[in-house]
Amino acid sequence: MARYYVNKNAQSNGDHEVHKQGCYWLPLIENRIYLGEFNTCKAAIREAKKYYNRVNGCFHCSNECHTS
Template identity: 65%
Template sequence: MDSYYVNKNAQANGDHQVHKYGCSYLPEEANREYLGEFSNCHDAVKEAKKTYPQSNGCYYCSNACHTS
């Protein structure tokens, strides 16, 4: 299980990126929201979409969930 976070600040395309703890692109503490412990990025993105409907996996740490 890994800890996942969502960036509170949207990217230029409107996506809120979901990151695994330890990612070099993990936002500063003030700019991220803890999503919980998940065994895969798909469940973490699903959780993020409850608050940020336009969420997407980070290209670097959650590539299997990166769609745009």
């Protein structure tokens, strides 16, 4: 299982990115919300949608959940 976080700051397209712990692109602690430990990024995306309507997986660490 991996620890996942969602970025409080939206990307230019309005998406809030979901990252795994250890990702190079993980936002600073004050700019992220801890989502919990999950087996898949899909579960982390579902949890992130409790905070934000528009979420997306990080291209680098959660690529299987990343949409263009």
